[in-house]
Amino acid sequence: MPATVAVIGGGYGGITVAKALDDVADVVLVEPRDAFVHNVAALRAVVDPAWPERLFFGYERLLDRGRVVRDRAVRVDGTAVTLGSGERIIADYIVLATGSAYPFPAKIPIEDRAGAIAALRATHDDLARSDGVLLLGAGPVGLELAGELKAARPDRAVTIVDPAGDVLAGGLSGLAGGFPEELRAELRRQLDALGVELVLGTSLAEQPPSEPGEVKAFSATTVDGRRIVADIWFRCYGVVATSDYLAGELANARRANGQVEVTAELRLPGQDRVFAIGDLTALPEAKMAKAAGEHAEVVAGNIRTLISGGDRLAGYRPGGPAISLPLGPAGGASYAPGVGLLGAEDTARLKGADLRTGPLRETFGQAE
Numbered sequence: 001m002p003a004t005v006a007v008i009g010g011g012y013g014g015i016t017v018a019k020a021l022d023d024v025a026d027v028v029l030v031e032p033r034d035a036f037v038h039n040v041a042a043l044r045a046v047v048d049p050a051w052p053e054r055l056f057f058g059y060e061r062l063l064d065r066g067r068v069v070r071d072r073a074v075r076v077d078g079t080a081v082t083l084g085s086g087e088r089i090i091a092d093y094i095v096l097a098t099g100s101a102y103p104f105p106a107k108i109p110i111e112d113r114a115g116a117i118a119a120l121r122a123t124h125d126d127l128a129r130s131d132g133v134l135l136l137g138a139g140p141v142g143l144e145l146a147g148e149l150k151a152a153r154p155d156r157a158v159t160i161v162d163p164a165g166d167v168l169a170g171g172l173s174g175l176a177g178g179f180p181e182e183l184r185a186e187l188r189r190q191l192d193a194l195g196v197e198l199v200l201g202t203s204l205a206e207q208p209p210s211e212p213g214e215v216k217a218f219s220a221t222t223v224d225g226r227r228i229v230a231d232i233w234f235r236c237y238g239v240v241a242t243s244d245y246l247a248g249e250l251a252n253a254r255r256a257n258g259q260v261e262v263t264a265e266l267r268l269p270g271q272d273r274v275f276a277i278g279d280l281t282a283l284p285e286a287k288m289a290k291a292a293g294e295h296a297e298v299v300a301g302n303i304r305t306l307i308s309g310g311d312r313l314a315g316y317r318p319g320g321p322a323i324s325l326p327l328g329p330a331g332g333a334s335y336a337p338g339v340g341l342l343g344a345e346d347t348a349r350l351k352g353a354d355l356r357t358g359p360l361r362e363t364f365g366q367a368e
């Protein structure tokens with residue numbers, strides 16, 4: 001009998017580990033959405049109406065042998081996964097890959113593709129009738145959204161407010177101050193050229209009077225007395241790891257912020273057969289799709305080793321701070337240790353036009 005591997009969550013990490021083990025195990029991928037969401041391109045999808053459909057990839061052709069169960073794990077202990085429907089999956093190996101949530105539109109809380117596309121289109125239409133946009137947060141999401149907004153409509157006023165004194169000051173979640181000054185300087189230069197107004201080192205005295213994403217003209221004041229006028233605003237901070245389903249002794253691995261402790265082999269401490277990957281993990285590195293994919297490769301290799309009776313497992317070493325941050329289709333900056341800083345042209349070549357959808361078409365069996 002082949003081993004059963006339950007993979008919880010079909011994001012970047014979950015799809016990679018599920019596909020990599022499909023030929024040696026009975027893989028069950030548990031995911032409440034009806035389609036994978038390519039978050040990396042989510043911000044383009046609210047400014048360019050050609051993009052919302054391109055963000056979604058149906059799971060139908062992801063696996064040859066394994067199955068994808070459209071449901072949510074409500075309880076996971078050392079050996080079994082309980083789904084929202086009440087079904088229990090008894091597994092030899094469990095891979096936790098439930099990632100993180102983030103305010104819309106960077107991540108989309110709607111689980112059906114049609115509803116998610118409708119929400120992105122509605123935000124596109126709301127933005128089209130907004131002359132002033134306020135973004136709270138000068139991290140990667142705030143900067144990328146500002147770049148998309150300006151590239152799509154240069155005459156629109158875009159203001160970013162952040163209590164930190166510089167852009168990308170928090171590094172990426174879990175990685176304090178990981179980026180070099182030369183990257184920040186290049187991003188500031190390009191944002192300035194686009195006409196994005198950076199209001200740093202202060203915060204709003206009060207939250208705006210409208211909900212995020214609601215079109216309603218307002219003026220807001222910062223604690224240092226600056227007045228900002230806008231028609232719509234978005235929250236561009238607040239990532240939360242998704243791990244509320246952990247039960248029994250697995251719950252001991254859960255930190256207060258929802259992230260989950262892992263060993264070098266990416267197992268939960270004290271667990272031989274339960275692994276965690278991606279944004280969920282408490283690893284000291286930037287939370288990135290690229291890292292989630294690398295975790296998945298290590299875990300797939302380790303589960304293969306265990307299935308074949310081996311015990312020499314591979315360890316994962318967190319990578320250095322790397323990012324490729326587009327500011328619209330033709331702008332942006334990138335940085336990686338060993339590569340250094342790359343400017344707008346290289347970033348656009350790496351990421352600008354197709355936002356890395358090509359490899360996903362292949363993964364989901366949609367390549368021509």
Ligand SMILES: Cc1cc2nc3c(=O)[nH]c(=O)nc-3n(C[C@H](O)[C@H](O)[C@H](O)COP(=O)(O)OP(=O)(O)OC[C@H]3O[C@@H](n4cnc5c(N)ncnc54)[C@H](O)[C@@H]3O)c2cc1C
Nearest residue numbers: 009011012013072073098099100106278279287288289290
């Ligand atoms: C706007 C934006 C741009 C980004 N750009 C880049 C980039 O250019 N490069 C890069 O490397 N990274 C980028 N990232 C980061 C990247 O999106 C995340 O690091 C990545 O999504 C993490 O993948 P993951 O598999 O850990 O989790 P996720 O992608 O969050 O997937 C988790 C999955 O688990 C499912 N799930 C949740 N709860 C349950 C449950 N109880 N049961 C079953 N399933 C569940 C969810 O529905 C989801 O499908 C970007 C992020 C954003 C928001």
